[in-house]
Amino acid sequence: xxxxxxxxxxxxxxxxxxxxxxxxxxxxxxxxxxxxxxxxxxxxxxxxxxxxxxxxxxxxxxxxxxxxxxxxxxxxxxxxxxxxxxxxxxxxxxxxxxxxxxxxxxxxxxxxxxxxxxxxxxxxxxxxxxxxxxxxxxxxxxxxxxxxxxxxxxxxxxxxxxxxxxxxxx
Amino acid sequence: xxxxxxxxxxxxxxxxxxxxxxxxxxxxxxxxxxxxxxxxxxxxxxxxxxxxxxxxxxxxxxxxxxxxxxxxxxxxxxxxxxxxxxxxxxxxxxxxxxxxxxxxxxxxxxxxxxxxxxxxxxxxxxxxxxxxxxxxxxxxxxxxxxxxxxxxxxxxxxxxxxxxxxxxxxxxxxxxxxxxxxxxxxxxxxxxxxxxxxxxxxxxxxxxxx
Numbered sequence: 001x002x003x004x005x006x007x008x009x010x011x012x013x014x015x016x017x018x019x020x021x022x023x024x025x026x027x028x029x030x031x032x033x034x035x036x037x038x039x040x041x042x043x044x045x046x047x048x049x050x051x052x053x054x055x056x057x058x059x060x061x062x063x064x065x066x067x068x069x070x071x072x073x074x075x076x077x078x079x080x081x082x083x084x085x086x087x088x089x090x091x092x093x094x095x096x097x098x099x100x101x102x103x104x105x106x107x108x109x110x111x112x113x114x115x116x117x118x119x120x121x122x123x124x125x126x127x128x129x130x131x132x133x134x135x136x137x138x139x140x141x142x143x144x145x146x147x148x149x150x151x152x153x154x155x156x157x158x159x160x161x162x163x164x165x166x167x168x169x170x
Numbered sequence: 171x172x173x174x175x176x177x178x179x180x181x182x183x184x185x186x187x188x189x190x191x192x193x194x195x196x197x198x199x200x201x202x203x204x205x206x207x208x209x210x211x212x213x214x215x216x217x218x219x220x221x222x223x224x225x226x227x228x229x230x231x232x233x234x235x236x237x238x239x240x241x242x243x244x245x246x247x248x249x250x251x252x253x254x255x256x257x258x259x260x261x262x263x264x265x266x267x268x269x270x271x272x273x274x275x276x277x278x279x280x281x282x283x284x285x286x287x288x289x290x291x292x293x294x295x296x297x298x299x300x301x302x303x304x305x306x307x308x309x310x311x312x313x314x315x316x317x318x319x320x321x322x323x324x325x326x327x328x329x330x331x332x333x334x335x336x337x338x339x340x341x342x343x344x345x346x347x348x349x350x351x352x353x354x355x356x357x358x359x360x361x362x363x364x365x366x367x368x369x370x371x372x373x374x375x376x377x378x379x380x
Contacts, residue, residue: 014202043198
């Protein structure tokens, strides 16, 4: 009974911090991984890891840094593992049903995702967090453990480079 | 970056913000509730969802146990094709134990006393015989009662003819060119029997006489 109470308390404490940023976090994962199935896996794995070690997080103000740090480490590890995976099958990928959004918008958004992939990782992360997920500069400071000026510089440079990449693609 | 590029980037970001979120909060809650329940199938006393870690620890334990076992054994384990043989005398008839396979493979049988032993005047012996697939021969080990140092080893072919034999205790009766015995006493009652076939193959049997 006591352990059930503890579990409930832990879950509610976790959700209290997580729920306000849920949409923004999932959106970040969606941009980083274009495939909806992989997004599901990334979100679940990140949350499970974060939840498992939640007691170790002494300063709850660092939750954003903690959560996005886990997600980034998983992404990096997946990227490393993918080097040893089989070849990407575009036909099979196209057959996977994607209930997410209107197909007319899909091409534009896909183009943006591809262009974002070409940016340096910190710039890309800052741009996704600010422009798509909707985090404030102060929150991105926490996530990236950087100064506000550094975040702003990444955003400006990232936007500039993104525009160049997109104009090249056109 | 001109204003046209900037507008284009803004428009794309606007589109990306409209993409609906593919994971809902209730789904997250369900996942966390599931994670809170300890897995009954786990054999490890750790929290779940760290199977790589668990298997890492399990593999380390297995390696450590293996290392300790090999280290304290003193001698390296025999190759897989060599079956150490253990002979025990816990009851009559005697039982030959194949410790490698952990099963009884032969029994003492006084009626199978090799005739060369009888010819040599050695009586009052107990022996066991076992068929060795690797030499297609019968190995006979005979103990002379009351004289534990005298142990007779003989190889007989399928017709029962002795092809090679050796008597521990200083007396060698017969040796055949087909098979050569080489016996090394590791310790009291424990022998390493090397058999070299006519093809040059070497077989090793470890025999323990209790």
